[in-house]
Amino acid sequence: MDYGTLKTLHVLSSTLLFGTGLGSAFYLWRAARHGDAAQFAFVARQVVLADWLFTATAVVFQPLSGWLLARTAGHPLDAGWLQASYGLYLLAGACWLPVVWLQYRLRDLARDAARLQQPLPARWHRCLRLWFVLGWPAFGAVALIFWLMVNRPGFGA
Template sequence: MVHRPVSGVRLDYLLLKYLHVIGAIVLLGTGTGIAFFMLMAHRSKDAAFVARTAGVVVTADMVFTATAVIAQPVTGYGLAEMTGVPLWEGWLGLALILYGVAGVFWLPVVWIQARMRDLARDAARAGRELPPAYHRLYRIWFVLGIPGFGSVLTILWLMIARPAL
């Protein structure tokens, strides 16, 4: 089977769509990686390891996740404008609502990760175990990650399936 390029597709549209897909990959990939590494560090119960891991996680969130969080609505808006898809209708409207939900859960998670890092650093410097405040924050971090990450997964499905809603 021979695949031919779709005629009439503008290069600017393809570039914008490419950037939008890259942003989605970064959000999903960084979120998955952060969750995995934080979980593994937490399970070690080693305060120094948790502190180092959480430090990297906070940096990754600021560099990768924050960049994608800004790029996604910009590229998504451009795509909607180019294709004439109404922003607040159907699958796109639901995706935008879920994007807000993800943000509501992500913002406190960023602060919690930084606080967990600081608590782990203090414990490591003092040669102590991770304090109860760290464990309380970890449970909150874990619970907030479920709807936040679930929203991102659902948005990705909506972008691919574009169901009639």
């Protein structure tokens, strides 16, 4: 595969990773603010599906395409900006995995509350707060990775 095609695919998959994550988070947060358990359960079901269809595939493709890009372009894999991006990617992943689990939990708690026609339980509110808090370091890490990819600062190895 030529460098231009690989770079285009890398950028498109990063757009899916960043865009789907932000878009899904926005819709899930808006549904949570509404407070309707049935509505939230529906939105959460869609967000979980989007995470597996789009975000998960991008999460797998990004390191592979990034490694191929760096290798093809002749960047040393131990360059400081690449080393920093590896760590940030791991940080984003360490936040994303519990976020996915929390989305399942939030969906199930909302579904059960809607079925029983009860308000959303305290556990749902705790899970939502944790989901929200974990999103910020993941967002920041991905934003910094974009900055590193664009600027390739000359620090470290």
